[in-house]
Amino acid sequence: MKMNLPPLTQAFVLHFGEMGSRWGISRTVGQIYALLFLAEEPLNADDITEKLGFSRSNVSMGLKELSSWRLVKLQHKPGDRREYFSTPEDIWEIVRILAEERRKREIDPTLSMLRQALVETPATAGERHAQERMAEMHGLIELITRWSEDIQKLETQTLIQLLEVGSKVQKVFEIKDRLKVVAGGKSRRRAKDEGPADV
Amino acid sequence: MKMNLPPLTQAFVLHFGEMGSRWGISRTVGQIYALLFLAEEPLNADDITEKLGFSRSNVSMGLKELSSWRLVKLQHKPGDRREYFSTPEDIWEIVRILAEERRKREIDPTLSMLRQALVETPATAGERHAQERMAEMHGLIELITRWSEDIQKLETQTLIQLLEVGSKVQKVFEIKDRLKVVAGGKSRRRAKDEGPADV
DNA sequence: TCCTATTTTCAGAAATTCCTGAAAGTTCAT
DNA sequence: ATGAACTTTCAGGAATTTCTGAAAATAGGA
Numbered sequence: 001m002k003m004n005l006p007p008l009t010q011a012f013v014l015h016f017g018e019m020g021s022r023w024g025i026s027r028t029v030g031q032i033y034a035l036l037f038l039a040e041e042p043l044n045a046d047d048i049t050e051k052l053g054f055s056r057s058n059v060s061m062g063l064k065e066l067s068s069w070r071l072v073k074l075q076h077k078p079g080d081r082r083e084y085f086s087t088p089e090d091i092w093e094i095v096r097i098l099a100e101e102r103r104k105r106e107i108d109p110t111l112s113m114l115r116q117a118l119v120e121t122p123a124t125a126g127e128r129h130a131q132e133r134m135a136e137m138h139g140l141i142e143l144i145t146r147w148s149e150d151i152q153k154l155e156t157q158t159l160i161q162l163l164e165v166g167s168k169v170q171k172v173f174e175i176k177d178r179l180k181v182v183a184g185g186k187s188r189r190r191a192k193d194e195g196p197a198d199v
Numbered sequence: 200m201k202m203n204l205p206p207l208t209q210a211f212v213l214h215f216g217e218m219g220s221r222w223g224i225s226r227t228v229g230q231i232y233a234l235l236f237l238a239e240e241p242l243n244a245d246d247i248t249e250k251l252g253f254s255r256s257n258v259s260m261g262l263k264e265l266s267s268w269r270l271v272k273l274q275h276k277p278g279d280r281r282e283y284f285s286t287p288e289d290i291w292e293i294v295r296i297l298a299e300e301r302r303k304r305e306i307d308p309t310l311s312m313l314r315q316a317l318v319e320t321p322a323t324a325g326e327r328h329a330q331e332r333m334a335e336m337h338g339l340i341e342l343i344t345r346w347s348e349d350i351q352k353l354e355t356q357t358l359i360q361l362l363e364v365g366s367k368v369q370k371v372f373e374i375k376d377r378l379k380v381v382a383g384g385k386s387r388r389r390a391k392d393e394g395p396a397d398v
Numbered sequence: 399t400c401c402t403a404t405t406t407t408c409a410g411a412a413a414t415t416c417c418t419g420a421a422a423g424t425t426c427a428t
Numbered sequence: 429a430t431g432a433a434c435t436t437t438c439a440g441g442a443a444t445t446t447c448t449g450a451a452a453a454t455a456g457g458a
Contacts, residue, residue, distance in 0.1 A: 006322065006323070006325070006326050006329075008316050008319055008321065008326055008329060008330065009326070009329050011312065011315075011316060012312070012313075012316060012329070012333060015308075015309065015312050019305060019309065022223045022305065023222065023223065024221045024222065026445080026446060026447090027446085028446080028447080037332060037336075038328070038329040038332050038333070039329075040324070040325050040328040040329075044404095045404085045405075046404090054447075054448085055447065055448050055449075056405090056448090056449095057405095057406080057407080057408090057447080057448060057449075057450095058446080058447055058448070060405060060406060060407090061406085061407090061446090061447085064406085081403065081404065081455080081456070082403085082404065082405090083404085083405080091332075091335050091336060091339055092339065095339070106218060106221065109214075110214065110218065113210065113211070113214050114211075116210075117207050117210060117211060120207055122207065123205065124205070125239070126205070126208075126239050127205050127207055127208070129237070129239040130205075130207060130208050130211070130237040130238075130239075131207065133236060133237050133290075134211060134237070136290050137236075137290060140290055140291065140294070143359070143362050143363070144362065147362045160342070163342050163343065163346045164342070225415080225416065225417095226416085227416080227417080243434095244434085244435075245434090253417075253418085254417065254418050254419075255418090255419095255435090256417080256418060256419075256420095256435095256436075256437080256438090257416085257417055257418070259435060259436060259437090260416095260417085260436085260437090263436080280425075280426075280433060280434065281433085281434065281435090282434085282435080
């Protein structure tokens with residue numbers, strides 16, 4: 001109930017509690033993660049209980065959920081039986097793990113539902129149209145997913161560089177035609193006489 | 200309670216109902232959007248009520264929420280007083296709007312909380328460390344946000360091309376040094392003697 | 399083995415979120 | 429101004445999710 005934290009940390013923890021509940025995770029899980037993220041050293045469950053002021057069992061559940069997301073690392077201190085939890089040092093690693101897990105839990109099931117729907121034979125014009133929409137969505141998700149899988153393989157440093165360049169994305173893109181020469185023109189041809197999108 | 204939909208559509212609608220509830224939106228709102236997304240023509244509130252089988256007032260609330268996210272377009276048919284709702288034709292437009300709204304509602308408040316925390320003077324070593332972590336997070340969010348803002352400005356067709364190229368991201372990146380010549384070397388220099396990330 | 403420190407589970411209490419029907423509000427044609 | 433067609437609001441009931449304390453499980457040491 002009552003938190004036991006320096007004010008700076010407390011503001012952060014409360015904020016991520018709220019954010020968490022807008023996403024799929026509960027407020028407490030969000031707070032636990034926020035606390036671990038800021039902590040200088042790994043914390044054990046009792047530390048967390050004491051600092052955040054909710055029940056020991058709630059902390060246990062929360063840590064279990066975070067583990068299932070692979071978001072916390074577990075370690076032991078010599079001569080201490082308790083388990084200590086921490087977050088990855090590299091914050092980009094956290095983003096990577098999050099993206100992977102979300103893909104596994106949300107994207108993949110969605111894709112398979114869509115594929116299933118796409119092999120059915122539509123009975124009416126309405127159904128045919130629905131199927132077309134689903135095909136569009138399937139294509140979009142596949143494209144984004146594949147792209148982000150590639151991205152995730154990059155090392156942190158490389159990724160940051162890429163994003164920094166990306167801020168000048170138009171320019172990267174202007175380069176693209178030149179790129180074809182290098183990459184060997186594997187992607188399908190797409191000329192400027194293809195109609196533009198109607199937004 | 201009982202839905203009145205062709206089976207193909209129904210599977211899709213149910214799926215996005217579930218997905219919706221994993222994100223911030225409620226099951227019904229997810230279902231309404233899924234239905235509109237597949238619909239051949241704009242639907243009015245009574246159509247939706249009839250097809251999804253929940254109360255008229257719930258549909259009204261749902262549509263209101265979708266409007267607040269700018270995810271539905273409102274239009275009128277001549278000689279009909281009712282309001283008709285539809286989703287954007289271009290599915291990438293939907294992604295764009297979603298990203299913008301999430302930024303407004305989640306990213307911006309987070310950034311301002313972080314900035315606030317970063318100007319405080321830390322009292323202890325622990326607080327100083329916490330502040331450093333927050334600074335890392337602030338940097339990460341800014342980088343990603345700025346990048347995605349740029350991306351969002353691109354037209355659909357351009358964006359798709361870019362993502363397709365992006366699948367060969369390593370190659371794009373190898374090109375980067377060449378790019379500097381073109382872009383005029385505006386980004387800060389970063390040589391290979393800077394240490395790599397330790398993941 | 400038994401004891402102790404620690405973690406996990408789980409039934410139900412508490413809190414939150416969602417949904418509905420009834421009533422009020424709007425808008426437009428007459 | 430009235431009434432018909434339609435939409436929105438909102439109090440409170442229903443459903444879901446979260447949290448807790450008590451009890452059970454586990455693991456290590458004597």
